[in-house]
Amino acid sequence: xxxxxxxxxxxxxxxxxxxxxxxxxxxxxxxxxxxxxxxxxxxxxxxxxxxxxxxxxxxxxxxxxxxxxxxxxxxxxxxxxxxxxxxxxxxxxxxxxxxxxxxxxxxxxxxxxxx
Numbered sequence: 552x553x554x555x556x557x558x559x560x561x562x563x564x565x566x567x568x569x570x571x572x573x574x575x576x577x578x579x580x581x582x583x584x585x586x587x588x589x590x591x592x593x594x595x596x597x598x599x600x601x602x603x604x605x606x607x608x609x610x611x612x613x614x615x616x617x618x619x620x621x622x623x624x625x626x627x628x629x630x631x632x633x634x635x636x637x638x639x640x641x642x643x644x645x646x647x648x649x650x651x652x653x654x655x656x657x658x659x660x661x662x663x664x665x666x
Contacts (some may be wrong), residue, residue, distance in 0.1 A: 553577040553655050555646045560660030563636055567664070571631040573646030573657055581624040584649040587631045589642035589662075600631060601649065613639070636664045 559571040571587065586601040600610045600620035608620055619632040629646060641664050646657040 553580075553583075553648050555648065555655065555657035557644065557646045557657045557660040560644060560662045562663045562665060565636060565638055565664055565666050567636050568632070568634045569636065569662060571633070571644055571646075571660060571662075573629045573631075575627045575629070575646075575648065580627040585620075585622060585629040586647045586649050586654075587620060587629075588645045588647055589640075590645070590659075591639075591642040594642075596645070599644070602629065633662070636662075638664045638666045640664050 554576040556574045557571060559569060561569060563569055582604050584601060584603045587599040588596050589599050590596040598611055599614055600608065600618055602608045602620045602622055610618060617635045622629045641662060643659040643661050645659045648655040
């Protein structure tokens, strides 16, 4: 049973940066695809970024060039570096393990970007 714990959220001014972390328990982390999703009030949860076990990445168009997903398999941790933040990035950010389309979620961390 995998357990995911996010950290690093907070309040930041527009143009600022934050780095989110997601620590995973359990084995086989290095073989898993990991992802970050977000959900803003009144909106559906959406994929922000994904990284495969081989390090291949993909991003939502809205964050390309501003966000970077990475992983450290020695620490069982996945990161989301967020730069040039905008008020529209305000949301609860969730870490997820993607096991052949079956998602396991963390509890989420709030990111608020003030204008």
